[in-house]
Amino acid sequence: MRKWVPEFISLPALAPALLPALIAGMFAGQAVAGEINLKVTLPQINSAEYHRPYVAIWIEKPDQTVEKNLAVWYSQKKTDKGEQSDKWLKDLRQWWRKSGRDQAMPLDGVTGATRPVGEQKLSFVEGKSPLGNLPAGQYNVVVESAREKGGRELVRVPFTWPVQKAVTAKSSGQEELGDVVVELKP
Amino acid sequence: MKLQIKLQSALLSLAIGMSASVVHAHGVWITSSSSVLSAPQFVTFDAASSSVPFLIDHRPLVIDALSIIAPDGSKVPPVNVMKGELRTVFDAKLEQTGTYRLELVRSGFRANWKDAENKPKRFMGTAEALAKEVPADAKELKVTESISRMENFITVGKPSTLKTTGSGLELVSATHPNDLVVGEPVEFTFLVDGKPTEGVEVEMIRNQTRYRNKLDEKKYKTDKNGKVKVTLQEAGLYWLDADFKDNNVSNKLAKERGLAYVLTLEVLPQ
Numbered sequence: 001m002r003k004w005v006p007e008f009i010s011l012p013a014l015a016p017a018l019l020p021a022l023i024a025g026m027f028a029g030q031a032v033a034g035e036i037n038l039k040v041t042l043p044q045i046n047s048a049e050y051h052r053p054y055v056a057i058w059i060e061k062p063d064q065t066v067e068k069n070l071a072v073w074y075s076q077k078k079t080d081k082g083e084q085s086d087k088w089l090k091d092l093r094q095w096w097r098k099s100g101r102d103q104a105m106p107l108d109g110v111t112g113a114t115r116p117v118g119e120q121k122l123s124f125v126e127g128k129s130p131l132g133n134l135p136a137g138q139y140n141v142v143v144e145s146a147r148e149k150g151g152r153e154l155v156r157v158p159f160t161w162p163v164q165k166a167v168t169a170k171s172s173g174q175e176e177l178g179d180v181v182v183e184l185k186p
Numbered sequence: 187m188k189l190q191i192k193l194q195s196a197l198l199s200l201a202i203g204m205s206a207s208v209v210h211a212h213g214v215w216i217t218s219s220s221s222v223l224s225a226p227q228f229v230t231f232d233a234a235s236s237s238v239p240f241l242i243d244h245r246p247l248v249i250d251a252l253s254i255i256a257p258d259g260s261k262v263p264p265v266n267v268m269k270g271e272l273r274t275v276f277d278a279k280l281e282q283t284g285t286y287r288l289e290l291v292r293s294g295f296r297a298n299w300k301d302a303e304n305k306p307k308r309f310m311g312t313a314e315a316l317a318k319e320v321p322a323d324a325k326e327l328k329v330t331e332s333i334s335r336m337e338n339f340i341t342v343g344k345p346s347t348l349k350t351t352g353s354g355l356e357l358v359s360a361t362h363p364n365d366l367v368v369g370e371p372v373e374f375t376f377l378v379d380g381k382p383t384e385g386v387e388v389e390m391i392r393n394q395t396r397y398r399n400k401l402d403e404k405k406y407k408t409d410k411n412g413k414v415k416v417t418l419q420e421a422g423l424y425w426l427d428a429d430f431k432d433n434n435v436s437n438k439l440a441k442e443r444g445l446a447y448v449l450t451l452e453v454l455p456q
Contacts, residue, residue, distance in 0.1 A: 090224035093454055097365060101224065101344045154456075 034126040034134075034163040035185040038070075040143055041119045041178030045150065052114035053147040053176060054088060056095035057122070059131075060140045060156075066099040067139060070130055071122060072111045091146040094154060119178075126162075134161045145176045157182045214247060214448055215239045215425055216288060216338050221364050221452040223342045226281045231264075231288070231338075234273035238401065239425035240393045246274040251292050257284025257346045284346035285364065288338040291354070295331055295440060299324035313437045320439070329439045334446040339363045352380030355430050355445035366453045371417045375408075376428055378445060382412025386430045390416065393423040421455040 042053060057071040072095070076085045086105050090096045105111060109129045124131035139159055146152040153176035157169050163184040170181045216233040217240060223229070233247035246269045254262040264276035280286055295316045297309040302323065309319045320327065333354040341364040348363075350356045360373040376386040386408040395401055406414040418424065428447040435443050 087223075087225040087227065090222050093222075094456070096222070096224060097367070097454075101341075 034161065035183075036124040036131060036141070036159075037183040037185070038122040038124075038141065039119050039179065039181040039183075040122070041180070042115060042117050042145070043173075043176070043178040044117050045147070045176075047150065049149055051148040051150070052116060053145040053150070054092050054114065055146075056092045056100070056142075056144045058095060058099065058142050059134070060098075060142050062138050064098070066095075067134065068131060069099055069103075069107060069110045070124060070141075072100070072107065073114045074111065075114055076106065076111070088146075088148065091152065092144050093146070093152065094142075095144050136162055141180070141182050143173075143177060143180050145173070147176055151176045153177050155180045159184060162186070213237060213239060213244070214336060215450055216247070216290070216336060217423060217450055218288075218338055218340055221338075221340050222454070223280065223340065226279075226283075226342055228277050228279050229340055230266075230275065230277045232273050232275055233290075238395045239391050240423060241396060242272045244272065246270055246272060247290075249274055249276065249290065252276075252288065252290045254278050255287045255289065256280075257282045257286065262286070280340060280342050283343035285339055285341045285348060285362070287348070288336075288340075290336040291334070293331070293333040293354075295329055295437065297324075297327065297329045297439070299327040301325070316437065316439060327439075329437075329441065331435045331437065331440040331443040332446070333443070334448070336448040338450050350377055350380065352377075354379065355386065355428060355447040356380075357426075357428065357447060357449060363449070363451055366418065366451055368418060368421050368453055368455050371415055374414045374416065374426075375412045376414070376430070376447070377412065378430055378432065379434065382408075383430065384408055384410045384412060386412065386414075386428050388414050388426065388428045390418075390427075391425045392418075392420060393425070418453045421453050424451040424453060425449075426451055 038057065040055070040057065055071070055073045058066050059068040059070065061067050074085065074089060078085055079087065089100055089105070092100065127133060139161055140156040141159065143155045144152070153173045155171045155173045155177050157171045157180050159169055159182055163186040166183070166185050168181060168183045170179055172179045214235045216231055219230045232242070233249055234242055234245065235247055236242060236244040249264065249267070252264060254264060256262050262278050262280070264278055266275070266277045268275040294311055295313060297316060297320050299307050299320065301307050301321070309316060311319070316329070335354055335356065345362045345364055350358060356377045358375040358377060361370070366372060375382050376388070377383065378386070388406040388408070390404045391401060406416065408414050426449040430445045432443050433441060435441070
């Protein structure tokens with residue numbers, strides 16, 4: 001059996017003092033950990049040559065600076081010409097200007113492959129990467145989508161943090177994005 | 187003999203180059219295929235002088251004096267240079283992260299006078315040639331010094347801080363020139379020999395003039411701090427031209443100095 005404390009510490013000596021604190025800590029953590037659940041719909045687009053969109057999802061402050069990157073979906077394969085996969089990241093124009101270009105791609109726990117048409121669910125928990133800790137305040141969830149041989153669209157959904165009671169907010173795109181639903185749980 | 191011919195043709199090409207950049211300063215431009223990049227790659231450029239910025243309808247630009255300066259200060263040679271009838275084309279491989287600066291700086295003198303028989307004469311070229319070409323008894327001699335600077339910026343990844351040289355007319359943009367977005371105000375400071383200067387005349391024209399009836403040029407003049415505040419309401423490629431005259435000449439024969447600055451700016455939608 002694997003021990004969870006270094007062997008040089010005497011377990012019987014520490015356990016009575018440590019365990020209740022640990023257990024209390026676990027529950028305390030759960031009680032305050034807010035949750036942000038997102039549903040982002042990538043609409044069906046009738047096009048002779050459809051490519052899955054590049055999508056960036058982030059939390060922005062009222063001054064429109066980026067607070068947290070939540071997700072970036074892009075093709076991480078090299079192109080036929082051997083070009084680097086991040087060649088088209090700049091087409092997520094706003095995200096690229098405000099955050100992308102300052103980061104080394106890929107971003108751990110944030111970047112991932114492009115996603116198919118339909119409702120995409122994402123879940124973020126306070127205290128855990130990539131959401132981490134969010135100072136109290138007004139924010140937007142921003143979803144930016146850019147599609148090869150297609151268009152680009154941004155959708156913003158405002159929310160307040162921390163979450164007092166469960167709420168749902170929604171905005172919708174016109175062309176490149178469908179519904180963006182933000183579910184907040186205390 | 188041969189050397190003399192070579193020298194003469196070199197001077198002639200300098201004079202022609204100057205006539206394109208200085209005399210017809212309104213309407214020289216360089217455009218790039220991209221100004222914001224997320225990965226190293228080739229970029230291609232068009233360079234010309236034309237009736238209206240970005241229309242390809244007159245002459246190719248002489249790019250002998252062109253420098254493409256990488257973020258680390260090294261120079262990138264233009265490749266696949268093609269001088270067409272109407273425009274010059276070249277490519278550059280941008281491999282570093284940061285902002286590349288294209289600059290085309292030209293300087294020289296222009297002289298007009300009348301000879302002993304009252305025939306009008308003129309000259310364009312360097313200070314050394316000026317001293318040789320203009321006779322001591324030239325009548326109604328008028329000599330002007332010209333310095334023109336054309337710039338283009340392209341950023342791969344994170345933009346770098348831009349530096350000025352402290353000579354001629356230059357621009358410092360509060361917002362990085364590759365960061366311009368519709369509706370966000372931009373503040374430009376114009377420097378003459380490194381000092382913010384009042385009274386610099388600035389003009390901006392958005393591209394695709396062919397598809398509208400008004401040229402819609404915007405004119406500004408720098409305030410006492412050398413500043414101009416601009417809010418661009420439409421996305422597109424903008425030609426910025428600035429002009430200033432003073433008498434800070436580098437050669438006693440000249441009475442006046444004409445400074446010009448041209449920059450191509452890309453403004454993206456929100």
